Amino acid sequence: MKFTATEVAGAFIVEPEILSDERGSFFRTFCSDTFAAQGLATTYPQCNVSTNRQRGTLRGLHFQAEPGAEVKLVRATHGRVFDVAVDLRPDSPSYLKWAAVELDAARHNAFYIPTGCAHGFLTLEDDCALFYQMSAPYTPELARGVRWDDPAFAIAWPFAPAVIGKRDAACPDFTEEVVR
Template sequence: MIFTETPLSGAYLVALSPHSDDRGWFVRTYDKAAFAQMGHMADWVQMNHSLTRQVGAIRGMHFQHPPHAEIKLVRCIAGKVFDVIVDLRASSPTFGQWFGAELSATNQAALYVPKGFAHGFQTLTSDCQLIYCHSEYYAPEHEGAIRFNDPKIGIDWPLPVTDISARDANHPLLIPSFTGLLV
């Protein structure tokens, strides 16, 4: 595994190293010791799997408020997505900034998302499937989100939006009084 830090401190792209032969390939998607070397000490307590059918669909931008703020490890296992994170940490020098990367079944990359980040994605192909590992259990009473097209953040989505839930389309914009999450 190769961990490459993104421009947002504490967030990493994780490149996997498949071992191939005539039968196909094998790849390790998690190694506790390797993750510990880059500072990850939490356990994964929940794993989710999503399917998004339509090209151009957006899911996000979701997070959980403390004390249930979570670390995520996101990997696309079918199709291709533009995966996006937004730094919402109050004490971060990159507060309010976003980073996006292509995750696909072909590149086998993963995105390590620290606590205090909003996360979402846009499908670049049809029938995209993502696997998410979470360091905290889903806590609906601590759920938070920001709007995918918040002009204050300015995410540059690669495609026109073709599908988004009413809920995701109507998440709140960041307001001037929002000073960040204390994680």
């Protein structure tokens, strides 16, 4: 696997080494030894799937507060999405910076998002699906969100969203209090 650092400290684009022959292809999506050698999380007690019908669907920006902060390893299993991580860790060298990667099911790439970062995505085509590996179980009382278009982050989304859920549309602007 190839790990490429992003603008957000501790966030990586993960690309598999694909072996192909006349039968098709084979690749690893995760290996605890390989991730541990990079100093990354190796335990994922919860996995989730997000399906999205329409191009322009926006989800996020979501995170869990301490003590339930979670690493996310996100991969598109169908379609393409513009996937974003925003660093909300005040002690981080990339505090309030964002990184984005186009996750593409055909490329089999993934985005490793460390704890303390908000996550969101915008679908680039119809019928997208994402598979999430989570380092901590979902805890509703620790669930948080910040506005996807907050000027504090100035995320350069590729286009305006067409579909936003009520919860995401109601997310507040970023403040230090929101993160706690």
